[in-house]
Amino acid sequence: MTYLLALHLLMAVLCVALAPHLGSRTFAVAALAPGTGFVWLLTQAPDVVSGQQVRAELPWAAALQLAVPLRLDTLALLLALLVTGVGAVVLAYSVRYFAERDHGIGRTAAVMVLFAGSMLALVLADHLLALYVAWELTTVCSFLLIGDDGRSAQARRAAMRALMVTTGTGFAMLFGLVLLGEQAGSYRISTILDDPPQGGVTATAITLILVGVLGKSAQVPLHPWLPAAMVAATPVSAYLHAAAMVKAGLYLVARLAPAFADVVTWKPVLLTAGVATMLLGGWRALAQTDLKRLLAFGTIAQLGFILVLLAAGTRTAALAGAAMLLAHGLFKSTLFLVVGVIDHEAGTRDLRELSGVRRRAPALAVLAVLACASMAGLPPTLGYLGKEAALTAFVAPAPGGLWVLAGLTVGSVLTIAYTLRFLWGAFADRPGVAVRMQRAPMSSVVPTAAVALAGVAAGCYPHGVDVLASGYASAYPAVGGSYHLSLWHGLTTPLLLSLLTLTAGTALHLARGPLAAARGRIPATPAAQTGQDRAAAILVTGARRFTGLTQVGSLPTYLVVILAAVAAGPGMMLLLRVGVPTDVRLWDTPSQAVVVAGLTAAVVGAVAARRRLTAVILVSAAGYLVAALFVIHGAPDLALTQVLVETLTLLLFVLVLRRMPRGMRVAPAPLRALGVVVSGIVGVFATLVTLAVGARHAPSRSAQGYFRRAPEAGGTDVVSVILSKFRALDTLGEVTVLALAATGVASLVLVSGRMGRPPRPGDPQPAPDQAEAQP
Amino acid sequence: MSEERQPVSVPTQRLLSAADRQPAQRRALLLEVVTRVIHPSVMVVGVYLLLAGLHRTGGGFSAGLVIGLGLVLRRLAGGPHELGAAAPAPPGVLLGGGLTLAAGYGAAGVVFSDTLLKSYTWVLHLGPLGDLDITGSLIFEVGIVAIVVGLVLDVLRTLGAEEERER
Numbered sequence: 001m002t003y004l005l006a007l008h009l010l011m012a013v014l015c016v017a018l019a020p021h022l023g024s025r026t027f028a029v030a031a032l033a034p035g036t037g038f039v040w041l042l043t044q045a046p047d048v049v050s051g052q053q054v055r056a057e058l059p060w061a062a063a064l065q066l067a068v069p070l071r072l073d074t075l076a077l078l079l080a081l082l083v084t085g086v087g088a089v090v091l092a093y094s095v096r097y098f099a100e101r102d103h104g105i106g107r108t109a110a111v112m113v114l115f116a117g118s119m120l121a122l123v124l125a126d127h128l129l130a131l132y133v134a135w136e137l138t139t140v141c142s143f144l145l146i147g148d149d150g151r152s153a154q155a156r157r158a159a160m161r162a163l164m165v166t167t168g169t170g171f172a173m174l175f176g177l178v179l180l181g182e183q184a185g186s187y188r189i190s191t192i193l194d195d196p197p198q199g200g201v202t203a204t205a206i207t208l209i210l211v212g213v214l215g216k217s218a219q220v221p222l223h224p225w226l227p228a229a230m231v232a233a234t235p236v237s238a239y240l241h242a243a244a245m246v247k248a249g250l251y252l253v254a255r256l257a258p259a260f261a262d263v264v265t266w267k268p269v270l271l272t273a274g275v276a277t278m279l280l281g282g283w284r285a286l287a288q289t290d291l292k293r294l295l296a297f298g299t300i301a302q303l304g305f306i307l308v309l310l311a312a313g314t315r316t317a318a319l320a321g322a323a324m325l326l327a328h329g330l331f332k333s334t335l336f337l338v339v340g341v342i343d344h345e346a347g348t349r350d351l352r353e354l355s356g357v358r359r360r361a362p363a364l365a366v367l368a369v370l371a372c373a374s375m376a377g378l379p380p381t382l383g384y385l386g387k388e389a390a391l392t393a394f395v396a397p398a399p400g401g402l403w404v405l406a407g408l409t410v411g412s413v414l415t416i417a418y419t420l421r422f423l424w425g426a427f428a429d430r431p432g433v434a435v436r437m438q439r440a441p442m443s444s445v446v447p448t449a450a451v452a453l454a455g456v457a458a459g460c461y462p463h464g465v466d467v468l469a470s471g472y473a474s475a476y477p478a479v480g481g482s483y484h485l486s487l488w489h490g491l492t493t494p495l496l497l498s499l500l501t502l503t504a505g506t507a508l509h510l511a512r513g514p515l516a517a518a519r520g521r522i523p524a525t526p527a528a529q530t531g532q533d534r535a536a537a538i539l540v541t542g543a544r545r546f547t548g549l550t551q552v553g554s555l556p557t558y559l560v561v562i563l564a565a566v567a568a569g570p571g572m573m574l575l576l577r578v579g580v581p582t583d584v585r586l587w588d589t590p591s592q593a594v595v596v597a598g599l600t601a602a603v604v605g606a607v608a609a610r611r612r613l614t615a616v617i618l619v620s621a622a623g624y625l626v627a628a629l630f631v632i633h634g635a636p637d638l639a640l641t642q643v644l645v646e647t648l649t650l651l652l653f654v655l656v657l658r659r660m661p662r663g664m665r666v667a668p669a670p671l672r673a674l675g676v677v678v679s680g681i682v683g684v685f686a687t688l689v690t691l692a693v694g695a696r697h698a699p700s701r702s703a704q705g706y707f708r709r710a711p712e713a714g715g716t717d718v719v720s721v722i723l724s725k726f727r728a729l730d731t732l733g734e735v736t737v738l739a740l741a742a743t744g745v746a747s748l749v750l751v752s753g754r755m756g757r758p759p760r761p762g763d764p765q766p767a768p769d770q771a772e773a774q775p
Numbered sequence: 776m777s778e779e780r781q782p783v784s785v786p787t788q789r790l791l792s793a794a795d796r797q798p799a800q801r802r803a804l805l806l807e808v809v810t811r812v813i814h815p816s817v818m819v820v821g822v823y824l825l826l827a828g829l830h831r832t833g834g835g836f837s838a839g840l841v842i843g844l845g846l847v848l849r850r851l852a853g854g855p856h857e858l859g860a861a862a863p864a865p866p867g868v869l870l871g872g873g874l875t876l877a878a879g880y881g882a883a884g885v886v887f888s889d890t891l892l893k894s895y896t897w898v899l900h901l902g903p904l905g906d907l908d909i910t911g912s913l914i915f916e917v918g919i920v921a922i923v924v925g926l927v928l929d930v931l932r933t934l935g936a937e938e939e940r941e942r
Binding site: 645 | 828829830831832833834835836837840841843844847848850851866867870871873874877878880881912915916918919922923925926927929930931932933934
């Protein structure tokens with residue numbers, strides 16, 4: 001499993017490298033990562049459904065007892081199959097979808113693969129914090145995918161909104177996860193579930209986690225980011241809606257439900273939110289004219305539905321939830337891919353401008369009908385199996401009361417109505433509308449067919465999904481006989497309810513004309529959407545203000561802040577822990593006293609100097625005198641370097657000062673006073689540090705080692721040997737900092753290319769006005 | 776710039792290859808002559824410090840600084856164009872190449888184990904000048920020289936651009 005995650009990471013890097021050569025065929029290569037995962041998961045499936053868990057552990061920081069444990073059980077398998085399977089299909093589909101695009105291919109492919117990888121890590125993680133990291137990785141990936149290259153303001157806004165909602169609620173979830181982990185005494189999810197903690201703190205923890213779930217799975221009232229995210233490319237939307245991102249919240253509910261469904265806030269929050277979301281999503285879907293937005297609201301409704309099932313806490317409901325999770329992944333990805341083809345080949349996805357699509361692309365129509373059958377819950381599809389199980393679960397001993405059943409029934413009516421609306425919108429002939437649809441290319445239809453047919457196949461062979469879903473549902477006790485997914489249960493209440501919803505839904509679709517008129521008379525609801533936009537705007541403005549407040553752009557201010565921090569932090573520490581050194585020798589040789597006298601004179605002169613050049617030369621003089629001190633101490637290497645650096649600095653100063661006014665501007669008195677105080681404190685601090693460091697007179701053990709081993713290492717000058725051999729890594733780090741600093745400074749000042757050279761004799765002399773125009 | 780418009784005090788013979796590309800009033804005869812005379816020696820001192828590093832005072836860092844100082848001298852005496860003529864390569868190449876050399880040496884030590892790199896010591900017999908040890912770590916030192924020279928060059932170029940702008 002660890003290798004599987006590593007494969008996704010490597011593939012993402014590879015995609016960036018390959019994109020310039022392969023173009024959109026990069027996606028085909030990218031599909032290999034989730035594809036491999038899918039095949040591997042299939043090979044593990046027999047073991048897993050028979051009850052054996054596959055475990056792996058990614059050791060990380062053993063000293064902190066941090067590791068990333070991975071665990072593949074039935075629930076993880078179900079979602080992992082969905083994530084990898086749909087991921088591979090969507091990536092294969094992208095080859096054709098992005099064929100005409102010439103920029104950002106590598107970026108999109110890499111982020112998609114990373115997205116699949118993080119989602120896989122999320123369902124496999126057996127550690128609360130690892131789960132959180134994967135959770136936020138999917139958020140970041142979705143932000144990058146929705147925002148695309150950031151050229152469109154609409155995409156940026158949608159990405160910002162998705163990021164804000166999901167990280168904001170994710171933050172609440174992090175609190176919840178930490179609380180839960182501390183309460184349980186372990187962050188291992190399997191350990192926590194085996195022995196769930198009780199009590200008020202746990203209830204708080206679970207409630208906080210549920211906030212994260214509601215945000216991630218786009219439940220009322222946090223849903224508006226999902227339809228807004230429709231600005232993303234269709235394959236991205238398909239993956240976002242069908243297998244990744246929004247499924248993360250459902251996964252977490254499914255994971256925690258067996259242990260925590262009886263927590264006091266669990267059912268009220270989740271059942272209410274789920275039912276409300278199902279109704280609102282369905283109702284809003286009926287009003288959409290953009291096919292993609294129609295599907296987006298449909299997704300919101302379906303997410304609400306599945307949330308209710310997974311949260312109910314009974315075996316049959318869990319069975320239904322697991323089946324619906326799979327069904328939704330398959331039919332929703334199919335429908336998005338169908339819309340992608342229509343959008344691509346007809347140039348629009350507005351149902352008022354579409355006509356004749358069925359005649360031009362009959363195969364596409366068949367696939368859409370199959371997926372819609374699953375969405376509406378018609379036999380023999382996976383959606384039918386799930387819906388029957390769902391209704392059964394809430395008919396007999398209804399968890400949460402009959403109102404849930406009523407809500408689900410009304411929701412199903414809406415589902416059937418918007419399913420019909422989708423089919424009618426995409427494939428009906430409209431008189432007077434030009435037929436713009438081109439032929440659907442095979443390279444798009446084949447991946448679409450793969451997911452569409454998988455849904456039907458799973459429906460025709462209920463046993464396969466039943467084994468998978470029962471494996472998860474067996475976490476609950478079987479009450480009143482164990483229900484199994486099957487195409488025919490006899491003439492039962494759920495079947496009658498199904499027929500009722502089918503009839504009512506069809507009627508609702510046929511009455512779309514009067515309905516639209518009625519909708520126009522209902523006053524507009526206070527849109528949660530504007531609220532989220534406003535919150536995002538406030539966040540951005542606030543960040544900008546804060547930056548403006550702290551980054552004032554004045555060098556003296558920065559210097560004062562830095563020095564004050566040094567004096568306050570390490571200075572205080574030094575004073576409290578080490579104290580003032582007492583055994584101070586004045587000097588070793590009198591020559592030191594002479595040098596220091598000169599040094600003091602130079603420093604005082606530099607402070608008192610009225611001209612810049614004088615001040616700089618006096619500072620340099622102080623530097624050279626320090627080098628003299630080094631020589632007296634017997635450190636020629638240090639002295640050499642000091643002299644060289646001092647010379648270089650002096651020359652550079654001269655180079656700059658030629659261009660500056662001679663005199664110095666006198667700062668206002670309060671600033672000067674502040675400067676004096678801060679310099680005084682820092683001076684005292686530096687003196688104390690020097691005394692404390694110099695208080696030790698015995699050579700350290702490591703120093704003796706250096707001296708002993710220097711000849712073996714091939715040199716007799718111990719300083720050079722330390723720099724280039726013993727502590728070569730330190731040296732490398734230091735020169736890296738040097739290189740970065742040089743690059744940073746040069747990049748700031750010279751906006752032009754980094755690789756440019758200074759002008760050469762052969763270069764044409766730039767005209768004066770051009771030289772002026774250069775930034 | 777034509778011959779007859781130059782002041783008499785400016786040398787007509789080329790001491791530095793591009794010094795005549797700066798305005799006549801900014802040229803300094805003495806500085807140009809001194810630079811012409813001592814610049815090669817500065818470079819030799821730099822190379823000496825690099826090679827002597829293992830046994831005597833010196834090393835890659837000081838060698839780079841000395842070579843960098845030589846460049847500063849050329850820049851001061853001859854202006855920005857002279858710097859371009861003196862620079863061995865663009866600063867970006869020097870910084871990147873130096874980092875690659877130094878890090879590559881370290882990485883090679885990890886991959887092939889230290890012994891391989893350590894065991895290679897060539898001793899050059901230079902007759903009256905004595906023996907010169909060339910060890911694997913010289914690669915590392917050369918990398919550091921390149922980085923330091925690149926840094927100096929980058930700073931000079933940046934200040935030069937600043938100067939151009941103000942002019």
